[in-house]
Amino acid sequence: LDRAKKVLAGGVSSEFRKYNHPHAIFYTHGRGSRIYDVDGNEYLDFTLSQGPLILGHSHPQVLKMVAEYSESGQLYAGQHIREIELAEKMAELIPSAESMRFCLDGSEAVQTAFRIARAKTGRKKFLRFEGHYHGWLDNVAYGISTPGIDALGDREKPNVFPWTAGLPDSSAHDFIILPWNDIDLVERVLHERQDEIAAVITEPIMCNNGCIEPKAGFLQGLRDCCDRYGITLIFDEVITGFRMGLGGAQSHYGVTPDLSIFAKAMGSGYPISAIVGKSDWMDLVAQGKVIHAGTMNSSNPTIAAALATLTVLENELPYERMFALGRKLMQGLESAAKETGHDMTVQGVGPMFVTSFGVGGQMTDYRDTLLADKAKLGRFVAGLHDAGIRVIGRGLWYISAAHTEDDIALALSTARQVLKSI
Ligand code: PMP
Secondary structure: OOOHHHHOOOOHHHHHHHOOOOOOOOOOEEEEEEEEOOOOOOOEEEOOOOOOOOOOOHHHEEEEHHHHHHHOOOOOOOOHHHHHHHHHHHHOOOOOOEEEEEEOHHHHHEEEEHHHHHHHHOEEEEEEEOOOOOOOOHHHOOOOOOOOOOHHOOOOOOOHHHOOOOOOOOHHEEEEOOOOOOOHHHHHHHHHOOOOEEEEEEOEOOOOOOOOOOOOOHHHHHHHHHHHHOOOEEEEOOOOOOOOOOOOHHHHOOOOOOEEEEEEEEHHHOOOOOEEEOOOHHHHHHHHOOOOOOOOOHHHHHHHHHHHHHHHHHHHHHHHHHHHHHHHHHHHHHHHHOOOOEEEEEEEOEEEEEEEEEEOOOOOHHHHHHHHHHHHHHHHHHHHHHOEEEOOOOOOOOOOOOOHHHHHHHHHHHHHHHHHHH
16 A cells, blocks of 8 residues: 555545545456455455446456457557447447447547537537436536535526536536436426537436436436437446346337447446447538547457457346346345344345445435435445455445356345444
8 A cells, every 4th residue: 555655646546535445455356256355365246346347357258359359469440340340239239329439438438429419419518417427527527416415406496516616617517417307307497498408418227326217207208308309318328238238228218319328348347438329410420520539449459358248248148147136135135134223225226236324215316315324334335345245335236247146145144244243
């Protein structure tokens, strides 16, 4: 840690700093559902490196294809057959993907989506939702929910977060931020401000604060409103893509956006993302009206990682199993909390879910998540960690195709012990 502090700003990742975990653990490697630290300790991993490792750590087919493609040389970005193969596969799997471009991470792809929406509509602003996260770049990060939460105003009034106001070149005024899951409010604001708004962007499942599903009809309501006012509908599937199924959350809920963003799980941890969409939108890129560049985009190893990942997912179809294992773990955790007298809410969709304390039941919206007892969650997560189970600091658990029934049983017995001790 001392060495790290000298050369790495902050010394360790934000995950440790944010949740005040007592230890800075340094890891050496991962295999399947396990990761290992420098002292040789083994951990059952539900973080999946913040989500990407949907096949588990070091999947042999991914490693093999990355090695093969890397050995074949770094072919000129954007002009190799494998990029076409990957795009053809994604066009087949994802309902809204008539055409696409590849980038390196989710934030870049979100930014590209915003550019395309502005070019398509000739309008400037974006409607986004409280509690949703769309990346860390300036253009997309303003309006991140976490800072400024205490200053949230009247639920009925669209507001912009005050924390952005004092920043130079702040683009905060480009965003109208509304509570999520309230279609009547969205309809009213879109009706009033239709001439200003280029796009509505939403995570189809709110995964960055809690793990909250859309109310029945909400996503379709967004689709209908956007159609009515000629506004672009963007689904940010950075988390849900290839996690909820081969066609993402858009297949799961049966609502097709105009543009969507895929990242995390598509590359098994290699840096690749995609902006995919309907031809009417993506043609603006084809015509050069929206510039999409990037030296490293579509590099051989990243394309290899994505092709291998999607091929394994298609061949093995692990989704039913992942949903079943996830639900079993969710139910087991709920029972363990009841037995041990904790007010713990377990909420999510199976392949990902969140454990929270003190929110008094299932949450429907971002403001419900503000009730959470973060100190207690911190004790739970740290206790799990010390007992050999890794979950993301805000209580998020990801299931991978590498997890087994035995892993779930181990996680449950450990969690029961930790709940008893906190
Ligand atoms: N959108 C969502 C929904 C995300 O969860 C994230 C990252 N957690 C991003 C965008 C940004 O992606 P990246 O970190 O790959 O830039």
